Amino acid sequence: MSFTKTTEQDSNYDHLEKMSVNELLKNINNEDKTVPLAVEKALPQIESLITQTVEKLKQGGRLFYIGAGTSGRLGILDASECPPTFGVSPNLVIGIIAGGDTAIRNAVEFAEDSISQGWKDLKAYNISENDVVVGIAASGTTPYVIAALENCNENNILTGCITCNKNSPLSKVSKYPIEVIVGPEFVTGSSRMKAGTAQKLVLNMITTTTMIQLGHIKGNKMVDMQLSNNKLVNRGTKMIMKALNISENEASKLLKKYKSVRLAIQNYNNGN
Incomplete structure (x- = not known):
């Protein structure tokens, strides 16, 4: 060729x-x-x-x-x-x-x-x-x-x-x-x-x-993203609010506790 x-x-x-x-x-x-x-x-x-x-x-x-x-x-x-x-x-x-x-x-x-x-x-x-x-x-x-x-x-x-x-x-x-x-x-x-x-x-x-x-996206969201700045923390909070239909304050507390969008959603759904 x-x-x-x-x-x-x-x-x-x-x-x-x-x-x-x-x-x-x-x-x-x-x-x-x-x-x-x-x-x-x-x-x-x-x-x-x-x-x-x-x-x-x-x-x-x-x-x-x-x-x-x-x-x-x-x-x-x-x-x-x-x-x-x-x-x-x-x-x-x-x-x-x-x-x-x-x-x-x-x-x-x-x-x-x-x-x-x-x-x-x-x-x-x-x-x-x-x-x-x-x-x-x-x-x-x-x-x-x-x-x-x-x-x-x-x-x-x-x-x-x-x-x-x-x-x-x-x-x-x-x-x-x-x-x-x-x-x-x-x-x-x-x-x-x-x-x-x-x-x-x-x-x-x-x-x-x-x-x-490999499972690093849920729906269309970056649930495994690193929370390395305020913009990403805010984005993560909004993801949790939407996924769980909860208030911003609740979502923010979950994110601070679990430091991961995926873990916050999983633990909330599991009653933790």
């Missing part, structure tokens, strides 16, 4: 510097509108990876994201939001970026080109065949990510990927590839734009669907 890096092809627009602010915004927005449609085409692939991930996590495994640059940052963002949103351990979903934590804010030269560091970074977490590793790379050619997944395959660790090019080297080494083909970027090669948006949408789907399947 041939491999064409559509993420690097020339933009459908030219002379961007001559466009007005209004023209730039409309054209960027028109390109952005195509991203959810590209994600829709990949839904069967996304479903396959999530189904496997849920089974692994039910058995005590973990979900790892590994990437470089924008892709690595998006993985870390998604992983970091799981504990406060779903009340899970920070060790359940883990984001790894080429170049380490420094690379979250600043580019680390040539970090993505290493074919040995990705596997070393995974091994630091005592990675095992109970876990799932998802490589994230818009281009599908990042050596750091590809080599890490090759090592995972050799060690019988389930692999997936999120990429924005068809038939990429990364897809070929992934057991469960996700390919969201968004086409050329508005600014040629700037894959933080449509490709980054596509990756974020897919990551939202992976963790949200997985956590719902």
